[in-house]
Amino acid sequence: MLAPILTGAITYLLRNRAAKLFLYIFQVIYAGLAFYVFMTVKETGPIVWNVGGYTDGLALSLYADSISIFMVLMTAVFYIAFLVYVTREKYFRPRFYFLFMVLQGLMMGLFLSSDLFNIFVFLEVSTVVVSILIMINKEKQAIYDGMIYFFVNVIGSAFLLFGIGMLYRTFGLLDIRALKEAMSMLESPRAVVLPYGMMMVTVSLKTAVTPLFSWLPKAHGTPSAPPVVSAVLSGLYIKSGVYMFIRFNEMFNPVIDMHVFFFWIGFLTSLIGFIMALGQKDIKLILAYHTVSQVGLIMMGINMASEIAFWGAVYHIFNHAIFKSTLFLTAGKIYEEYGTRNVYKIRGLFRRMPWVAVATTLAILGITGAPFFNGSISKYMIAHGTYDYTVTLLLNIINLGTTMSFVKYATMLFGKSPKKGTAKSDFYASTACVVMGIASFLTGIFGEGLTQFFFNYEVHVNVDEYIQKGMVYVLMIVAGVAFYNGIIKHGGLITRIGHLELTFNGIITSMVGYFIVLIVYLSLIL
Amino acid sequence: MKPLDFITGEIVGILLFFIGLYGLMTKKTIVKTIMSMSIMESGIFLFYITINYTDGSVPPIGQAQEAAFVDPVPSALMITAIVIGTGVTAIGLTMFMHYKQKHGITHWSRNRNQTGSEH
Numbered sequence: 001m002l003a004p005i006l007t008g009a010i011t012y013l014l015r016n017r018a019a020k021l022f023l024y025i026f027q028v029i030y031a032g033l034a035f036y037v038f039m040t041v042k043e044t045g046p047i048v049w050n051v052g053g054y055t056d057g058l059a060l061s062l063y064a065d066s067i068s069i070f071m072v073l074m075t076a077v078f079y080i081a082f083l084v085y086v087t088r089e090k091y092f093r094p095r096f097y098f099l100f101m102v103l104q105g106l107m108m109g110l111f112l113s114s115d116l117f118n119i120f121v122f123l124e125v126s127t128v129v130v131s132i133l134i135m136i137n138k139e140k141q142a143i144y145d146g147m148i149y150f151f152v153n154v155i156g157s158a159f160l161l162f163g164i165g166m167l168y169r170t171f172g173l174l175d176i177r178a179l180k181e182a183m184s185m186l187e188s189p190r191a192v193v194l195p196y197g198m199m200m201v202t203v204s205l206k207t208a209v210t211p212l213f214s215w216l217p218k219a220h221g222t223p224s225a226p227p228v229v230s231a232v233l234s235g236l237y238i239k240s241g242v243y244m245f246i247r248f249n250e251m252f253n254p255v256i257d258m259h260v261f262f263f264w265i266g267f268l269t270s271l272i273g274f275i276m277a278l279g280q281k282d283i284k285l286i287l288a289y290h291t292v293s294q295v296g297l298i299m300m301g302i303n304m305a306s307e308i309a310f311w312g313a314v315y316h317i318f319n320h321a322i323f324k325s326t327l328f329l330t331a332g333k334i335y336e337e338y339g340t341r342n343v344y345k346i347r348g349l350f351r352r353m354p355w356v357a358v359a360t361t362l363a364i365l366g367i368t369g370a371p372f373f374n375g376s377i378s379k380y381m382i383a384h385g386t387y388d389y390t391v392t393l394l395l396n397i398i399n400l401g402t403t404m405s406f407v408k409y410a411t412m413l414f415g416k417s418p419k420k421g422t423a424k425s426d427f428y429a430s431t432a433c434v435v436m437g438i439a440s441f442l443t444g445i446f447g448e449g450l451t452q453f454f455f456n457y458e459v460h461v462n463v464d465e466y467i468q469k470g471m472v473y474v475l476m477i478v479a480g481v482a483f484y485n486g487i488i489k490h491g492g493l494i495t496r497i498g499h500l501e502l503t504f505n506g507i508i509t510s511m512v513g514y515f516i517v518l519i520v521y522l523s524l525i526l
Numbered sequence: 527m528k529p530l531d532f533i534t535g536e537i538v539g540i541l542l543f544f545i546g547l548y549g550l551m552t553k554k555t556i557v558k559t560i561m562s563m564s565i566m567e568s569g570i571f572l573f574y575i576t577i578n579y580t581d582g583s584v585p586p587i588g589q590a591q592e593a594a595f596v597d598p599v600p601s602a603l604m605i606t607a608i609v610i611g612t613g614v615t616a617i618g619l620t621m622f623m624h625y626k627q628k629h630g631i632t633h634w635s636r637n638r639n640q641t642g643s644e645h
Contacts, residue, residue, distance in 0.1 A: 117603050120607075121606065121610065124610050124614065128613070128614065128617055131621075135621075140629055143621065143624070143625050143628075143629075147618075147621050148634075151559060151560075151563065151618065154563065154614050154618070155566070158543075158563075158567060161570050161607060162570050162573065165600075169577040172597070503634055504634035505551055508547070509551045512547060
């Protein structure tokens with residue numbers, strides 16, 4: 001966990017070509033190490049590592065079980081691709097990769113730490129690092145967005161700290177697993193309503209669910225932030241919020257059960273996410289709002305109270321990390337080449353930048369859930385968690401929305417390019433993109449095997465049903481194209497919705513509102 | 527029972543937290559945002575260090591005391607949290623100063639496409 005931070009510091013001191021080489025070698029070794037720990041966890045069960053030799057539950061401890069070590073492995077492997085991508089970029093300077101590696105270490109800490117206060121510390125520090133990464137180019141808009149991101153998240157983690165304080169007052173414990181045991185001995189669940197509400201505000205803020213997502217497009221889609229930073233934020237960092245949601249809910253599970261509430265929140269998030277995405281012109285903003293929508297889908301899967309949907313959602317975390325990072329990385333290349341981020345002005349990508357276009361296509365197919373791609377497997381698993389007709393309908397609405405907004409995105413691929421000939425492409429960057437794109441195909445084909453391998457959870461994809469889903473997908477595409485040509489192209493209402501945005505005070509107010517709604521809802525059901 | 531007995535550290539802490547929150551919700555000046563944030567944080571610190579405190583307890587230093595020990599964990603946590611809080615305030619102020627000097631903006635604006643049009 002500490003290793004990436006140390007490496008970052010060392011390379012910061014080295015400052016030359018050797019530093020970069022050192023970074024790659026380190027990252028590969030680190031991923032290998034993560035893989036080794038992953039295998040150990042898989043064979044022998046969860047590992048607990050206590051600091052200072054105190055008894056478990058009192059000491060600061062690191063805890064690795066199948067979900068957390070999976071997240072760690074995912075982060076470590078993706079960082080290889082990101083590092084390859086940035087090799088030739090201008091901003092790949094010591095200051096940048098120092099912070100970049102520090103962020104990796106902090107994410108590892110978030111995934112592994114079992115102590116609530118440590119989680120708070122990691123959150124707070126990673127907020128600082130992320131906001132500096134966002135404004136690393138020191139452009140006006142980037143600094144403004146970075147500041148909003150910074151303040152909103154600092155205030156959010158203040159909620160977490162307060163919640164932890166209340167829990168400590170009741171139980172005198174800080175360890176997640178020990179708290180879970182203590183919860184089951186609690187007489188009245190009302191004692192934990194307030195801390196639960198406080199902590200959920202923070203977690204919901206980090207996962208960017210419905211009323212609280214306003215900071216996300218600002219942070220992920222800000223114009224001048226390096227594309228690789230957006231990719232990390234959208235692909236990996238947002239997942240730390242989802243991960244915390246899983247952890248905290250597991251902790252409160254003996255007394256509080258909120259999955260219905262969060263299922264609907266997830267649905268709303270998804271819906272609003274893609275509607276906002278449809279209204280955007282900026283390709284980075286489309287992708288950023290789309291992250292909101294996909295996170296909503298993941299939340300739905302987690303809160304469906306069925307095992308297959310839960311693992312489907314976890315698998316979707318992984319898949320989303322693949323294709324969203326690919327999309328952000330390729331988007332970075334695209335707007336660098338075309339000099340504009342307007343989706344209507346970029347045309348003829350296949351002629352101009354063939355490799356980037358291939359990667360984009362693969363990722364789009366993945367995200368819309370085309371048959372044989374990874375998105376389809378995890379969406380299949382989520383959809384399988386229910387036999388309720390309404391819920392299936394809701395999922396289909398979301399899929400339709402996804403398809404629609406990506407039909408819009410895919411128009412970039414075709415048409416006539418304003419300039420003739422293929423552009424000079426950066427070998428490292430396009431390799432990284434294409435590899436990620438192909439990964440989204442491979443993880444789809446071997447979906448069954450991979451879920452078995454990663455989570456010890458067996459999935460059998462029913463062929464008939466899968467073919468049926470494939471047909472639905474084709475219909476979706478047709479409907480998506482039709483909708484696109486019919487309504488969205490002409491703008492109007494949807495564009496106006498897309499430009500709705502909360503001010504800083506609005507974000508905070510909605511945060512407080514969300515907190516109050518949570519508390520009221522909780523006191524009603526308990 | 528004294529009349530002011532209800533003013534305990536915890537209550538004041540919670541009040542401070544929400545006063546800070548009110549400031550964040552209503553004030554548009556960035557400096558005031560930073561100030562409200564500090565108020566909120568001090569509320570949390572006060573809350574922490576007074577939880578599980580009973581009158582007449584002593585610090586857990588040395589051995590063989592008759593009185594009860596104070597729980598040292600909250601104070602230890604708060605040292606860390608105060609350090610982080612100070613750092614965060616400093617970073618916030620730095621960003622703000624940089625932003626103001628370069629672009630002359632002191633308020634949160636309504637629309638991101640027109641940042642700074644008021645000033």
